[in-house]
Amino acid sequence: MKLTTTKRLERLTERYMNGGLDRRAFLGLAAAAGATAGLSMRWMSQALAAVTEVRFDGWGGVVQEAIDKYAFQPYTAKTGNKVTQGTFGDESEIITKVKTATPGEYQIIHSSGVEYYKRYVDGGYNSEINEANIPNMKFVMQAMIDPFLKITPKLSGVPYDYGTTGIAYNTTVISEAEAKEKGAALLFDPKYQGKIGGYGDMTTRVWYAALATGQNPNDIKDIDAVWAKVRENRDLVKKYWSSGAELMDLLAKGEIVVTDAWSGRVAALQQQGSPIGYLDPAGSYAWMEDMLILKGSPMAECEELVNFMLDPATAIAVAEGQNYPPSLDPMKVKLTEKIAKMPAFDPTGTMKSLTFADPNYWASNLDAWTKQWDRISKGG
Amino acid sequence: MSASMLSAADRRRPWLLLAPSLITLFVLMIVPIGIMTIFSFYEFVTAGVEKEVFTTANWHEFLTDSFYHMFLWKTIRVAGITAILCALMGYPAAYCIAMTNYKHKWLLLLLLIVPFWISFTIRTFSWIHILGEQGVINVLLLKLGLVNEPIRMLYTEGSVIMGMIHFLLPYMILNVYVAIEGIDRNLISAARTLGCTAWQAFREVVLPLSLPGLMAGLLLCFVLAAGSYVTPQILGSTRDALFGNIIFDTIMDELNWPMGSTLSLVLLIFLGAVAAVYSRYMGLSRVLKGLSG
Structure with a gap:
């Protein structure tokens, strides 16, 4: 722009x-x-006219379609400036691309929260935004901004939405009563061997294994017990999915009947009429996403786009489209009924009802645990 | 003097003609391999961050960690099975195409190339709709009452091998076809005239003369299968990963470029060695020697 x-x-x-x-x-x-x-x-x-477009990379699928439809297209219609888009299935993938690209090639990333924010900071890819250029930041929940400020006193991104990774199940096979009774234990139930799925991501696997062993995912005392549980789950799993689209495909086609799943993707499936139930067990993994502006980007232009995206009308439309609650503070902005009914929605604006990953704790274990997970997932 | 100048120009001409290829090879192959080699001696600090100090830690880890050895062996086994199955399936097809009297032989060859018009990824994904629990085969078997519950065919080593055969079979058929097509038909006629049965003529004449093509096909299929990572990613479970997937995860998931570079070089060296062994022992020279004897 x-x-x-x-x-x-x-x-x-x-x-x-x-x-x-x-x-x-x-x-x-x-x-x-x-x-x-x-x-x-x-x-x-x-x-100068060359800076009439901004590069955005996101998670693709229904999430990015909503962002494109309700944010980028109106933005382009209003300003005449284009938003070039790319997608990724796993955030490590986009970090690799950023690492190999020249600064400025990748500009705004729909990043999956604080743990990954630290990775960008460790790699030296973070920028410093001028909050004065994003006046709509005043609507954002302070509880979502604070975790980022703990990593960098000057923000490189703006929190945009949040959700949970709960348990999705096929209601024709698993009743609501059974799902509520077993909760996360469904992922370790031998009864469903070969019909269980899961996100092929270290954090999710360790998180649910920690819950299954009765440990606090943000303070694991017995990691060996967690790995044993991860192996137990691995032997029951049919397929670890690697993208939201794959998750929806596996559930919709009945290849799997239970899996940990992203709340918004499940909501999209439910809206399509698939017989899929969803529940957030105690300690369910909550995460927040941000619009991260990378170093070398045209800052003023990126800030203007992010400000447009944070405009309450835009953010609410995007939230309804992607089925994830926005980062807007419900105490400051009146949100819609549809948003209030979304899984993980926090009406207090404090986020105290959700359990997020402690960024420092997880960052300190990230390398070793990722390596161990990669091995276990392959039979190690 | 004029002659010597022409001679110098003549000497330069091959290099000038080769220059685009050599520059391309240098920039797209030699330089990246050189960079990977340098990276393999860097120290991994944390995800996405490495220190530019000389260390042999990555090579030491590869040489001492049985996890990598196991996957290298598994890759050899799966690639070997794939190449052999491609040969068993591809040879009869290539033989039929080469020997047919059908006047529109080009049509058969065109059919071989048709799959290349569709994206490799889409072709691989199509197997999900064939082998899946709601796929064509399972639905048919269930409707016919031959099975009570869907058979697990997808996300297995078998489905990975099948996906790779689907992708590699045309390479095998084309290689063998070219070899058989090049055989002088008079040799087969001569063998038959001298009393050979059709089978003997095939065994004594066609098969030995088509061996270079068969071997080239085997090498190509083996190398491409061993370097594959998309097919196991789509059609296999995580346990069906090959060495390429280990490299992918090390670089893309762990963001450990030094170790990823080391593993990439290991695969490159291994496949290079296979090609060298083929060239030395299984190449044309052996077949030609056999012929001359």
């Missing part, structure tokens, strides 16, 4: 009027802007 010269000068004036800029600096910058405008040549305007 290209900011017009007028808009830049308006911002400059605003900063000066607000006292954020002294008179000397203001006059200097205004003169420089005038000189640039006066001396600009044809190729300069073409070069």
